[in-house]
Structures are given as C-alpha cells and as structure tokens.
Amino acid sequence: MTEQDFTPKSYTxxxxxxxxxxxxxxxxxxxKYWGKRESQIPENPSIxxxxxxxxxxxxxxxxxxxxxxxxxxVIFEGEKNAAFKPKIQTFFERVEGYLPFLRDYHFKIETSxxxxxxxxxxxxxxxxxxxxxxxxxxxxxxxxxxxxxxSEEFQNFNSDFFNKKASFIAxxxxxSACRSIEGELVVWGETKxxxxxxxxxxxxxxxxxxxxxxxYQDAILLVDKGEKQVSSSVGHKLMYGHPFASKxxxxxxxxxxELKEVLTxxxxxxxIEIVESEALTLHAMMMTSMPYFILMKPNTLKIINxxxxxxxxxxxxxxxxxxxxxxxxxxFPEDEQKKVYEFIKSELVAYCQNxxxxxxxxxxxxxxxx
Ligand code: PMV
Numbered sequence: 342m343t344e345q346d347f348t349p350k351s352y353t354x355x356x357x358x359x360x361x362x363x364x365x366x367x368x369x370x371x372x373k374y375w376g377k378r379e380s381q382i383p384e385n386p387s388i389x390x391x392x393x394x395x396x397x398x399x400x401x402x403x404x405x406x407x408x409x410x411x412x413x414x415v416i417f418e419g420e421k422n423a424a425f426k427p428k429i430q431t432f433f434e435r436v437e438g439y440l441p442f443l444r445d446y447h448f449k450i451e452t453s454x455x456x457x458x459x460x461x462x463x464x465x466x467x468x469x470x471x472x473x474x475x476x477x478x479x480x481x482x483x484x485x486x487x488x489x490x491x492s493e494e495f496q497n498f499n500s501d502f503f504n505k506k507a508s509f510i511a512x513x514x515x516x517s518a519c520r521s522i523e524g525e526l527v528v529w530g531e532t533k534x535x536x537x538x539x540x541x542x543x544x545x546x547x548x549x550x551x552x553x554x555x556x557y558q559d560a561i562l563l564v565d566k567g568e569k570q571v572s573s574s575v576g577h578k579l580m581y582g583h584p585f586a587s588k589x590x591x592x593x594x595x596x597x598x599e600l601k602e603v604l605t606x607x608x609x610x611x612x613i614e615i616v617e618s619e620a621l622t623l624h625a626m627m628m629t630s631m632p633y634f635i636l637m638k639p640n641t642l643k644i645i646n647x648x649x650x651x652x653x654x655x656x657x658x659x660x661x662x663x664x665x666x667x668x669x670x671x672x673f674p675e676d677e678q679k680k681v682y683e684f685i686k687s688e689l690v691a692y693c694q695n696x697x698x699x700x701x702x703x704x705x706x707x708x709x710x711x
Pocket of ligand 1 (some may be wrong): 373515516574663665
C-alpha cells in the first residue's frame, strides 16, 4: 500500500453533528524505534507488546461550522487544556490530506488517561492512537452518509482498511502510536523477515506466539515522574549523523528477525538477551549522540542490578526494558506473577518515586466505546 491508498476523494457530507468515543492502550517496544526520516518514516523496524491497563479514553464531538480554519477545543481530565493545542494543530495539518473533513467541523476533544498524569509514562502512543481512531470513526460516519445519499462509490471501510488507516494516521501524530491499534504484538517498519510489514502503519504479528510469551506481564516501575528530559522528537533527531546510526539500524532488522523466531519457539533466554540489549542500546545511542544525555537515574541502575541478581538466584525469566526515560518496565511470564510481585514489593518498590508502580499486562488493542 502507498500513501495514495489513504487519500479519499474529496467529499461534502450533510451530517451536521455527531460524536464518537474510543479507548486505546499504550505499548512497550521490544525492538526499539529510534531515528526517523521525513513524515515519521522509521529508520528501522520495531515490534511492541500492546498493553491493556495504561490507556487513553477519548471522545470527539463534531459540529458543522463556517470558515476554513481548524477549530477544536481540548478538554483533558475534565479541564480545558491549551497546552495540547499546538501538537494537535500540527497533527491536523499533517493529516488533513487524508481526512478532508477536518476544516468543515468544530471538534470538542475530551480525553483522559487511566494512568496518573505526570507519571513519566509517555501518553503520546495511547493519546494519538485514540484520537486517530476517533477521526477514522467520524470519517466512516460522514462517508457512509455520502454513499447513501449520492450512491457514490467510496472507500471500503472494512475493518482491515479501517485499522490500517487508523494506524497510518496515528503514526503521523506520534510514530509509536501506530503500534497501539491492535495487539498483542505489532510490527512497524518494513523488514525482510515480516512479509506484510510497512513503514506507513503497524501490522499485527500473526505467527503463532509460543505459550511462554502469551499474557506476558509488564510492571512499570515509576522511578522518575518528571517531564521527559529529552522529547522524543529531539531524541530521534540525535540519530542524524550519529556515528553508530547505520550499524544500529542494521542491528534492529537482525534483532527483529531473531525475535520472530524466539516468539514462536519459546526460547526465553534469547528473548531476555534481545529485549535487554535493545533497551540498553537505545540508551547507549543517547549517551553517544551530540549533545549526549543520560536518561537513566541511579535508581534505574539499582533496579536493573536487582533484577539480574533475582534472575541469577531464582532461575526466573524476569527481564527489563526501558523507554526514553528512567522508568523501568519489568517483563515476566504470567506463571511467575506471584513470585515477581512479591520480589517487586520487597526489593524494588524502595527505588520507585513515592513507591509507585503500575501493573499491566499484554492486551489486544483499542476498543470502540461509542
Ligand atoms: O513515538 P515516539 O516518537 O514518541 O518515539 C518513541 C520511541 C521509544 O518509545 C523510545 C521506542 C519505541 O519504539 O517505542
């Protein structure tokens, strides 16, 4: 598929108003996306577990308006929020060619997260995917009406097309958001080992996932709840002219190809090695860019060492991964839930800010609520 497949014919709809509502989860990458080209095209492929408890719930109410400017209000957790407006304005500008109704309506965007605000958890993946899904549902409502009233041949809104275009639109808001529409595992970025993979949208990992990796658990340890030290758009730019960039991009293709085998053959040892190495490589890229950053905190390292000791002494299959920040995602199989949560409570909570952590598990993707 190409960008053109997502460009509808221009249309005028006589729908005056309506509303739609979606919830969409966050995701955690196992092979990391870090580095992009123009229009949010990733420099390398990535794969993530879709989460289920950390999600954004968004309702968009639309009303026909005069004039050609974009018009929208954002209400975040019950209060009007001006801080999100520039990001959404830029997003609308980027996607209007694919959603031609954006200038015809006023949008009231009411949104909230299930995870605490300023927990240091990036809400862009869940937030942008929820908004993209709402806009897709609006397009579906508007074009259904056009088809009925003018019996015009229009785009086919089957669920496969709907999800692909939702992922495509979400990507233009925040790259990793394109991996939140479906679950349990989603690949984004063209790579030889995944036949239908694309740079334009995420695709579900359709191989048989070994029972060792089903219902995987993710305990998110909140080490630092502050604002991110480096925004991801600044972070991705650090890969331009980075001395190790091309080798890193190559490595991501190799790790994804091997992880595909591991996820189907159940090899937990290699899973742990690939996932932890990916997390540390992401941080190594930031430490070796110019300017350079250390995004881990002393407690991040303490937690990592504790996880290694626990794995060594108990034979557990626990491992960690990191996003572009100090928080630690502790990954483990479902059948180790009891012992790992005991370990977290007795040994790791002390390193979390205010003792906070979030228990999550792998999920199946976004849900339409209304
Ligand atoms: O989607 P962005 O632009 O916020 O980038 C996110 C990148 C990482 O979270 C660090 C890795 C990933 O693949 O999710």
